[in-house]
Amino acid sequence: MKVFIAGFQHETNTFAPSKADWAAFNKGSSFPPYRRGAAIIEAYTGKNIPVGGFIDAAGENGWSLVPSAWAGATPSAHVTEDAFERISAAITEDLAAALAAGGLDAVYLDLHGAAVTEHLEDPEGELLARIRAMVGDDMPIVASLDLHGNITGRMLTVADALVAYRTYPHVDTADTGRLAAKLLARRMARGSREPLHVRRLSFLLPLNVQSTMIEPAATIYQLLKSLDTTHDAVLSFATGFPAADIAECGPVVWGYGDDAEVAVSTLFARIDQPRAQWRLDLLEPREAVARALELAESASKPVVIADTQDNPGAGADSNTSGMLHALLAEGAGKRYPGQVALGLMFDPAAADAAHVAGVGAQVELSLGTQVPTWGGQHSDAPVKGIFTVRALSDGQVLAKGPMSRGSMVSLGASACLEIDGVLIAVASGKSQMLDREFFRYLGIEPEAMKLLVNKSSVHFRADFAPIASTILVAKAPGPMAADPADLPWTRLPATMALQP
Structure with missing residues (x-):
């Protein structure tokens, strides 16, 4: 199987003072610098980064990879239109070339899920839609996401499968790339999309209480894994990034599988109540x-x-x-x-x-x-x-x-x-x-x-x-x-x- 891979990572605080321009994606400070082509495989194989986990899983599955571009920048205010369009153009140009060469079977994207650009509220949804328009309705598209993603309806509709980190601090980034590969393998074996079930929470979660090293998140993510096993599902709980002034900011629970509806409903109920469990203690x-x-x-x-x-x-x-x-x-x-x-x-x-x-x-x-x-x-x-x-x-x-x-x-x-x-x-x-x-x-x-x-x-x-x-x-x-x-x-x- 031949899989096209690419990545776009940015967590956007729309209230912050500094924007992420093209130079920010090339800087390579807290995020790796912009890379394109075979350099992605060379740089990220075996590394604790989502695309690294996917690359490792692909090797174990005997898949062939077609690497495009990977771009990430330190969280900030909006991504500039110029930076996003450069990244999108690189990915779609490479995809066009891969399709022309023939034999492409699937697409994997290493995304964040909480990006906002100067001209788009949902750039990840837009990127997925651009790719979908090129590959058609039948080619599987899967993506890994950050636990802090503000997951939009468009993202869930366009992609065959999405999966988010399950730890904060994010020590399972490569594991999440492997989960994306698992979802892709399930999708290929089934021959069609797995049933998707989604529940959106009606309140924002402060960043500090989202940590999976403390309660209630520690217990909630343990429950998520247990429900996966019990219901043969792949669940995600994106806690949201509560500093992005967009219409779909906020926590979302979703899952894939024939019995995912029960699992999603059970997890949602545990997260939603009691709400006092999410209260924050701050000091001056x-x-x-x-x-x-x-x-x-x-x-x-x-x-x-x-x-x-x-x-x-x-x-x-x-x-x-x-x-x-x-x-x-x-x-x-x-x-x-x-x-x-x-x-x-x-x-x-x-x-x-x-x-x-x-x-x-x-x-x-x-x-x-x-x-x-x-x-x-x-x-x-x-x-x-x-x-x-x-x-x-x-x-x-x-x-x-x-x-x-x-x-x-x-x-x-x-x-x-x-x-x-x-x-x-x-x-x-x-x-x-x-x-x-x-x-x-x-x-x-x-x-x-x-x-x-x-x-x-x-x-x-x-x-x-x-x-x-x-x-x-x-x-x-x-x-x-x-x-x-x-x-x-x-x-x-x-x-x-x-x-x-």
């Missing part, structure tokens, strides 16, 4: 630091605070200073000199200044950026002061944590800066703090810290939960609203509740 910045310092007195492991509203994995730029202000105001670094760290702070100018000054030098800086959030609000002003340069790096980091193990991440010119005993990991590339190596490459040993502030919402838990005594979530001003009710929505239907 200084409150979070004060509590962390209190806990740290008797803790043998670091206390970790998530700076969730500046999460670059959800559309922020990892450059706000609210939590740094709180650390300084509470005297965290003076109580535990050199044992309090924050990262990653995206500030290329500060990193460059540190490199010019050199290790051991003191530099006067304005660290961080005041950025617009929503409703005319802004994040905190930069932190101005004298910083000591403790370490420097070119930013080439080998990730070793569960999410990105084995991947080289390009964070650009980087520096460890210290002010009043607080260490700040400053980078010129955007990535959330999801791997301990993102501290360690600048000489900060996470395990030796009393307090860590991570610019992340949930992904950090995969590598930091094993070393944390306690995890707190802080609501410092930033572009990624921890509470969807804070956002000025315009496109959501009136029936969609902003809170559970």
